[in-house]
Amino acid sequence: MAKDKSNSPKLKKIEDLEASYKEMDNKAMTTNQGLKVNDTNNSLKSGTRGATLLEDFLLREKITNFDHERIPERIVHARGSGAHGYFELYESIEEYSKAGIFTDVNRKTPVFARFSTVAGSKGSTDLARDVRGFAVKFYTEEGTWDLVGNNMPIFFIQDAMKFPDLIHAVKPEPNKEIPQAASAHDTFYDFVSRTTETLHNQIWVMSDRAIPRSLRMMEGFGIHTFRLINDKGESHFVKFHWKPKLGVHSVTWDEAVKISGADSDFHRRDLWDAIEAGAYPEWELGVQIVPEEDEFKYDFDLLDPTKLIPEELVPVKIIGKMTLNRNPENFFAETEQVAFLPGHIVPGIDFTNDPLLQGRLFSYRDTQLSRLGGPNFHQIPINRPVVDTHNNQRDGKMQMDIPKGQTAYFPNSIGGGCPHLSKMAEGAFHSYEERIDANKIRTRSESFNDHFSQPALFYRSLSAWEQQHVADAYTFELGKCNHQDIQERMLWVVAQIDTDLAKQVAKGLGLEIPSTIEQPINQAIGADAKVEDQQPPKKKNYLDAAPSLSQAHTKFESIATRQIAVLVSDGFSMTNFKAVKAHLESKGAVIQLIAPHGGQVTCDENMKHKVDAAIMTTESVLYDAIYIPGGKKSITDLKSTSKFISFINEAFKHCKAIAVDDEGEDLIDKTYVADYKDDAAVFINADVTAFAKAIANHRNWDRMEIADSLAV
Numbered sequence: 243m244a245k246d247k248s249n250s251p252k253l254k255k256i257e258d259l260e261a262s263y264k265e266m267d268n269k270a271m272t273t274n275q276g277l278k279v280n281d282t283n284n285s286l287k288s289g290t291r292g293a294t295l296l297e298d299f300l301l302r303e304k305i306t307n308f309d310h311e312r313i314p315e316r317i318v319h320a321r322g323s324g325a326h327g328y329f330e331l332y333e334s335i336e337e338y339s340k341a342g343i344f345t346d347v348n349r350k351t352p353v354f355a356r357f358s359t360v361a362g363s364k365g366s367t368d369l370a371r372d373v374r375g376f377a378v379k380f381y382t383e384e385g386t387w388d389l390v391g392n393n394m395p396i397f398f399i400q401d402a403m404k405f406p407d408l409i410h411a412v413k414p415e416p417n418k419e420i421p422q423a424a425s426a427h428d429t430f431y432d433f434v435s436r437t438t439e440t441l442h443n444q445i446w447v448m449s450d451r452a453i454p455r456s457l458r459m460m461e462g463f464g465i466h467t468f469r470l471i472n473d474k475g476e477s478h479f480v481k482f483h484w485k486p487k488l489g490v491h492s493v494t495w496d497e498a499v500k501i502s503g504a505d506s507d508f509h510r511r512d513l514w515d516a517i518e519a520g521a522y523p524e525w526e527l528g529v530q531i532v533p534e535e536d537e538f539k540y541d542f543d544l545l546d547p548t549k550l551i552p553e554e555l556v557p558v559k560i561i562g563k564m565t566l567n568r569n570p571e572n573f574f575a576e577t578e579q580v581a582f583l584p585g586h587i588v589p590g591i592d593f594t595n596d597p598l599l600q601g602r603l604f605s606y607r608d609t610q611l612s613r614l615g616g617p618n619f620h621q622i623p624i625n626r627p628v629v630d631t632h633n634n635q636r637d638g639k640m641q642m643d644i645p646k647g648q649t650a651y652f653p654n655s656i657g658g659g660c661p662h663l664s665k666m667a668e669g670a671f672h673s674y675e676e677r678i679d680a681n682k683i684r685t686r687s688e689s690f691n692d693h694f695s696q697p698a699l700f701y702r703s704l705s706a707w708e709q710q711h712v713a714d715a716y717t718f719e720l721g722k723c724n725h726q727d728i729q730e731r732m733l734w735v736v737a738q739i740d741t742d743l744a745k746q747v748a749k750g751l752g753l754e755i756p757s758t759i760e761q762p763i764n765q766a767i768g769a770d771a772k773v774e775d776q777q778p779p780k781k782k783n784y785l786d787a788a789p790s791l792s793q794a795h796t797k798f799e800s801i802a803t804r805q806i807a808v809l810v811s812d813g814f815s816m817t818n819f820k821a822v823k824a825h826l827e828s829k830g831a832v833i834q835l836i837a838p839h840g841g842q843v844t845c846d847e848n849m850k851h852k853v854d855a856a857i858m859t860t861e862s863v864l865y866d867a868i869y870i871p872g873g874k875k876s877i878t879d880l881k882s883t884s885k886f887i888s889f890i891n892e893a894f895k896h897c898k899a900i901a902v903d904d905e906g907e908d909l910i911d912k913t914y915v916a917d918y919k920d921d922a923a924v925f926i927n928a929d930v931t932a933f934a935k936a937i938a939n940h941r942n943w944d945r946m947e948i949a950d951s952l953a954v
């Protein structure tokens with residue numbers, strides 16, 4: 243388990259958790275009642291071969307505990323990975339919010355973050371094409387605040403009423419429980435093609451955002467418009483953003499599929515290893531602030547969670563940073579039992595009437611009751627706040643506190659009126675007093691009806707390589723559907739975003755884009771509604787493009803934690819290796835020696851080096867770049883092992899940087915690279931700084947067209 247190596251004072255939440263840690267080192271085994279145990283291998287029997295006796299309380303305790311080890315996995319976001327850390331504020335935003343976390347720059351607020359996929363079960367692959375959950379629990383001095391977001395800035399649906407339909411459509415089909423952790427099937431596209439509000443989130447899922455290189459390299463978004471409330475009681479609308487310090491980077495779909503086989507824990511392992519190595523993941527927190535008077539300024543409704551506010555219209559103001567510096571001690575106790583609730587807020591932050599958010603305020607508490615077994619889940623160590631709690635809620639399953647006194651009601655005089663109420667000036671929460679004067683009505687606001695402008699803006703804003711990935715993803719996903727009518731309806735819907743995109747996908751499917759759709763497809767809005775009729779007049783103050791939506795404009799500065807596969811066998815050149823290793827490691831990259839066998843390899847200076855992976859146990863998709871030092875004997879060996887050739891070919895196909903020195907060139911002459919030595923990310927006896935720059939660039943996407951034509 244990683245300790246914080248920064249020597250900073252211990253975070254209050256870690257101190258709190260320490261009270262619950264159970265050391266196992268140097269301890270004698272006992273029963274749950276403290277009885278010392280001298281045999282945990284044999285049950286109590288009548289005779290050595292006889293039947294087991296009912297009397298055996300040791301057997302009963304061990305087996306019943308085991309029988310009840312599992313709790314229901316989360317209905318969504320079942321697969322996740324978590325870590326502890328802290329949040330620091332760069333500058334006070336007291337003008338907008340009175341929250342201590344947003345005004346006190348001297349605080350280090352403890353956090354626990356959990357990242358997740360949505361659709362798959364707890365044991366499913368990390369590299370599914372999916373939205374990623376990005377949930378952060380802030381243990382603040384005023385109570386716990388949970389920001390329960392995703393790695394995409396918008397959601398599929400506009401009203402919580404549709405959530406069970408959405409999830410039932412994407413989950414494995416109920417008759418056969420297939421497919422696991424995949425949206426590429428009939429029920430999902432049946433639903434989304436008839437529910438066009440899903441289109442915006444859907445096209446984000448078709449983009450590279452849905453297959454991140456690392457959890458540490460993805461953005462996070464609060465999605466809904468929230469409110470910030472200052473100490474004068476004034477409200478501003480706000481959207482929350484997390485920006486990763488390492489930039490936003492993804493793998494290709496071909497890699498994702500292969501990583502799922504090579505290491506289905508790829509993201510979980512990467513997060514754990516980075517924290518253990520002291521390469522603490524960092525994200526900056528940003529806010530987009532919209533004054534109350536601008537509520538109706540935009541071509542979309544701020545309360546509609548399927549819309550984003552382009553950063554080009556309202557810039558993201560960076561206000562602080564989250565650092566994750568400690569792995570959990572126990573996955574179940576912390577990562578599994580952590581309960582995030584969008585309803586956990588603190589004074590200075592408040593909700594809006596976004597109908598999706600409003601429904602979430604109910605659902606998350608409700609789900610914990612069955613998942614964690616009762617209303618006292620806030621007492622589980624990972625969930626308990628760092629401030630004291632006192633109220634008249636009592637009893638229930640697994641009450642861990644022992645509330646004292648004769649009274650459990652308010653008002654009371656016997657208990658001295660305690661726990662007493664607080665005034666606002668003493669930090670009490672007070673809901674924002676929004677004026678609402680309306681009819682009670684079960685319908686969708688017309689201001690939510692534009693389902694196509696923002697997906698089109700997103701697609702227009704992508705670079706050519708990103709657009710190609712979207713087209714490929716749609717072709718793959720729809721190609722997995724068995725119903726032609728669903729495929730055609732989707733083609734019609736995609737054509738509303740971009741005709742060329744729909745044409746490319748149609749070609750891949752071997753179908754035509756239908757000119758009209760006969761059935762009413764927008765049943766989310768009303769039984770007979772046609773989506774064309776739902777579109778607002780095209781007044782378009784939309785941007786031509788929003789560069790902030792494209793990963794082509796992310797940060798390409800760092801090679802920290804990038805995994806460099808160094809292919810070696812006995813006799814490899816120590817001089818070349820030493821120079822490259824020193825440079826890349828000085829910038830935080832991780833060098834991994836891959837050899838024909840495990841154990842050790844000997845360099846040409848007769849030193850032994852530990853092999854990190856034997857070639858048969860690893861795959862090129864697990865690395866960011868390849869380096870091959872020279873050394874005649876080493877290269878002769880590598881050339882004779884065919885997996886090294888396919889390893890290099892595959893890395894080349896995935897547009898990764900490849901560097902070779904001296905005889906290393908002989909090895910790449912046996913690969914596709916031989917014909918592309920002038921490629922911008924292929925380096926032969928070149929300066930290591932150029933190689934490092936290419937690694938920081940993540941991929942050479944200019945190679946994509948060539949790469950697509952190569953078989954591996």
Ligand code: HDD
Pocket residue numbers: 316317318319322356357358374375376377390391392396397401402403405464465466547580581582598601602605606607609610
């Ligand atoms: Fe949700 C879990 C994010 C809409 C109902 N959701 C869950 C988690 C994340 C999100 C990150 C996992 C938290 C963790 O790591 O434990 N959900 C979102 C976002 C949404 C959203 C960003 C839209 C903006 N969710 C949403 C709706 C509903 C739910 C509309 C229901 C009406 N979500 C749940 C849930 C879960 C959950 C069933 C499952 C486990 C849990 O809550 O604790 O209640």
